[in-house]
Amino acid sequence: MRSAVRTAYLVGTEETGERLDKWLTEHLQDDDIDISRSVVQKWVKAGLVSRIPAGKIKASDAIEAGQTYTVEVPEDEPFEIVPDDIPLSIVYDDPHVVVVDKPRGLVVHPAAGHPRGTVINGLVARGITLSALGGDMRPGVVHRIDKDTSGLVMFAKTEMAYYALTEQLRTHSVERQYIAIVHGRMTHETGTVEMPIGRDPQDRQKMAVVESGKRAVTHFQVLEKFERYTLVQCRLETGRTHQIRVHFAAIGHPLAGDQVYGRRHTLPIHGQALHAKTLGFIHPESGEMVRLESPLPDDMEKLISNLRAGLIG
Known part of the structure; x- marks a missing residue:
């Protein structure tokens, strides 16, 4: 039986009016999922794509700012993150958010062909539970920095934090x-x-x-x-x-x-x-500003x- 990787995407203000299938294909490709627009159209028809707020959707729908689309991406085999004891510099950690000062050369999350040796594997090895909303390969991932870029990257540990932080990113307040x-x-x-x-x-x-x-x-x-x-x-x-x-x-x-x-x-x-x-964000629970600095490597x-x-x- 096939499992599915659940992933969610929030529509930004500047994306309003785009066709759903085109927009979703681009976001999936950005997350290293090799997909075509025609396949995404089939997923929509098969009910693998849902929307918040709920309602009937078609591949040709014009998306609107603030909508969240959740996709059940079919996988041939279940994916499970393997804990890896990777040296990590955790600079902020509370029940809702964790921030890592990532070294150059380290990938943020697992992807097809690269299932281990990432920041996510390292966090899981430390017993840190992340929000499932980012998907099986990207739990808690609200933003990323490239493998060969160093510095601060944050992860959501709860559903509330995931939605709050992605909304701040959408409104450019981070x-x-x-x-x-x-x-x-x-x-x-x-x-x-x-x-x-x-x-x-x-x-x-x-x-x-x-x-x-x-x-x-x-x-x-x-x-x-x-x-x-x-x-x-x-x-x-x-x-x-x-x-x-x-x-x-x-x-x-x-x-x-x-x-x-x-x-x-x-x-x-x-x-x-x-x-x-520098990374600054409004804490999803307290509403206070959190501002973190990382020294140059x-x-x-x-x-x-x-x-x-x-x-x-």
Whole structure:
């Protein structure tokens, strides 16, 4: 008998009016689920897709902000997260939310072909129970950072926290600031990059600035300039996949070390020089503001020190 992976997606304001099947296909693909639009249409007809608030749905429906769609993604075999004793830096933990300071090189959650060795496996090994709403492979996951990005990432432990945190992300009230080293000396001290991001039509494994993409906004401030690189602080207004990496590549300043969107000749770092430094959110139970800071990892500190000294770049 086949089991199903339950996953849920919340409709953002800027997504209002999109066709359900197109929107759902894109979200499933973003979660590393290899799916086509025609298959999603079959799932809708088969009743594998439900909506909050409840009601009859069709694949051609226009979605509305605030709706949540739950999908029962069929799986050939039941998926169970295996506990892995992975060193983790847990910087915040209470009955509703847990926040991890993730090192570069560690994946946030299991995916097809990568079932172990993730932050989720490490949290489960510590006896931490996460909300099931994110799905079997993504329990409690309300946002993600890339494998080769370091820094703060939060997880919901309860259903209430999951809905509250995803709503804050939808309304852009979560504070997320990053530190990055980019190629080139930037001429502007501050600025905003507003370019829509979607799947690269030439390579579905990549994201790109495309006219049909979703609204994406990144604010930045220059912290320090070097001979051929710039240290910047970025604030996410939206949270698209690979947003900072795609935006800075699009304006001619790709991130140092980025093997996907960057340049061949770059700084000696394993992965993009990008660190999720600040995370702020309203606590789902108390209503109080929680604001956390993560120090730069040693590899980025070393690069900055060497750039200042003129030893590289």
